[in-house]
Amino acid sequence: MRNKFFTTKTLLYPALFAFVGLMGCNPEEDMNPTGELSQEATQMAQGINPKSNVKLHKNQYVVLSSSETMSADIAAQLNAANGKVISLLEQAGVATVYSEDPNFVANASKINGIRSVVRDLEVQWYNPDDMKIVELSDVGTPPASGDDDRFFDLQWGHAAIKAPEAWNAGHRGSGVRVAVLDSGFDLDHPDLAPNIDLAASKNFVPGEGLSYALSGVGSHGTHTAGTIAAADNGIGIIGVAPEAKLILVKVLRDSGSGSFSWMMNGIVHATQQGANVINMSLGAALPRNGKFLNDNGTPEDPSDDFIESDTKAVQELLIAINRATSYATKNGVTVIASAGNDANNGNADKSLVHIPSSSTGVISISATAPRGWALNPFGTFMDDFASYSNYGTSDVHFAAPGGDYMHPGNEIAIIAGVRQYVYVFDYVFSTGSSLTPGVAQYYWSVGTSMAGPHAAGVAALLIGRNGGQMSPAHVLAKLRATSDDLGKPGRDPYYGYGRVNAFRAVTE
Structure with missing residues (x-):
C-alpha cells in the first residue's frame, strides 16, 4: 500500500508459469524420422521463412489512401x-x-485518393502451445520484505x-494511462480491477469478448497488464506503476x-482514449521477399495453404x-x-x-x-542477455527483465x-486468469513479452513525474539518459541504450 518503506535490499522472487516466447524458438530437425523433409525445411526450400508466422487473408484487405x-x-x-x-x-x-x-x-484501386489495396494478414503473434505451465501449489506466509502483497x-x-x-x-x-494491446484479460482479477478503465477498454476480436475465456491460468494479456x-492493495503482486490506469x-x-x-485499430483506439503509453507484447516477422502462405487451409486440412509472392503487400x-x-x-x-523471441x-x-x-x-x-x-x-547478476531475445543495433532501444530458462540443473x-x-525462479511472475469471478491467479512466464511491460511501467512512472504529460521524444531521451549502459558504450545490439532504471528515470 502507499507509504511503505522499501530498502535497496528489497529483493523480489519470481513465480510460476513459463511462456517460452512471443514467437519462441522451437527448433526442428531438417529431416523427420521417416526421412521426409520437415514442414519447416520444405517451406524454407520454397523461399518462405516459417518464423514469420503470417498468412495472407483471402478476402480481407487493407486499403491505404494517398494521404x-x-x-x-x-x-x-x-x-x-x-x-x-x-x-475506417x-x-x-x-x-x-x-x-x-x-x-x-x-475496382477499388481506381478510386481517386486510393494509394493501394493489399490483403490483410492473419498472424500467430504468439503460440500458447509453447507455454510451459508450473502451477502454484504451496505458498507460505509473506516473505521478509515487510510488504503485505503476498x-x-x-x-x-x-x-x-x-x-x-x-x-x-x-x-x-x-495520472498516467497505459493501454495494453494483447489477448483477453481477467477483468475481475483483484490485483487489476482497481486500475482498469473499463469504459475506455475495447475488444476488436470478432466472436470473442474482452475477457480471457480459455481454461487454465495462462492469460498473456493479464500477465502483461x-x-x-x-x-x-495488499493482495498479490505490485505493478511497476501501481497507480497508473489500464486501458485494456x-x-x-x-x-x-x-x-x-x-492491431492498427487498437493503436488508434488507445490514442483516442487518451493513453499516455501503449504496450504491445506481440510481434511478427514479415518476410521482405513477400512470400507468404495463403489462408485457404483449414485446421482440418492445412495442406490447402499455398505459397504466394506479394512483395507489394509487405x-x-x-x-x-x-x-x-x-x-x-x-x-x-x-x-x-517487444523485440521478439527468435534470437x-x-x-x-x-x-x-x-x-x-x-x-x-x-x-x-x-x-x-x-x-x-x-x-x-542478493548477489546474482540480474542482467544477462536472454538467450531467446532478438537483437541488433537498430532493432533494440532498451532492455528490461524478461526472464530466461538457461540455468542448468534441477536443484530445488x-x-x-x-x-x-x-x-x-528466473522467470517473470505476474497475474494470470481465473474463470472463477474474483479469484486471483498468477504464473511465471518468459519472453520479450515480459520485458516490454517492465519498460512501459518505467515510462508511466516517468510521465507521472512530469505531471501526466510528456512527449514521446522527451520520454525516449530521458530513458536514454537514465538507463544503465550494460553493453558496449552507447547503443549496442543487445541492450540498446541500456537496461531501464526506474529510480534514475524519476530522480535524475
Missing part, C-alpha cells in the same frame, strides 16, 4: 465497389475491407530496474492469433502500421513493443522485418534475466515460502 487521412466519401466508394468496410481509421488513412468479389482490388517478493524484475526505490521517491504512476500496473485493448484471440488490421502493410504508430506518437503517446541477429539477417517493434516511433525492448537467482538472491529452492526448481 495520411481518409474521408468517409472514400469509404462509401469502397462499399460501392462491392466491399464491406469493417473499420480516418486519422491514419487506412481502412479494412471485406470482399468476395474477385474484381474488388482492381507475492511481491517473487518479482525480481522490480529489483533489477529499481522500481521500489522510485516508489520511495514518491513516483507511482498516478499486471507487470505494468497491478494495484498495490483486445487485438488478439485468446489463442494468440489475430489480424494485422486489429511494403504497403509496413506503411500502414507506420501510419498508425505515427498517429499515436504525434498525439503524445509513447509506444513500446535473430538483426545486424546479419535482413530477410525479415519485425513488427511492430520496428515501426515508426516505437521503442523496442529486448530481454534480460538472472541465471540461478534463487541460489543467491524455497523462496518466499514457495518450493520450486531454481530455473523456474
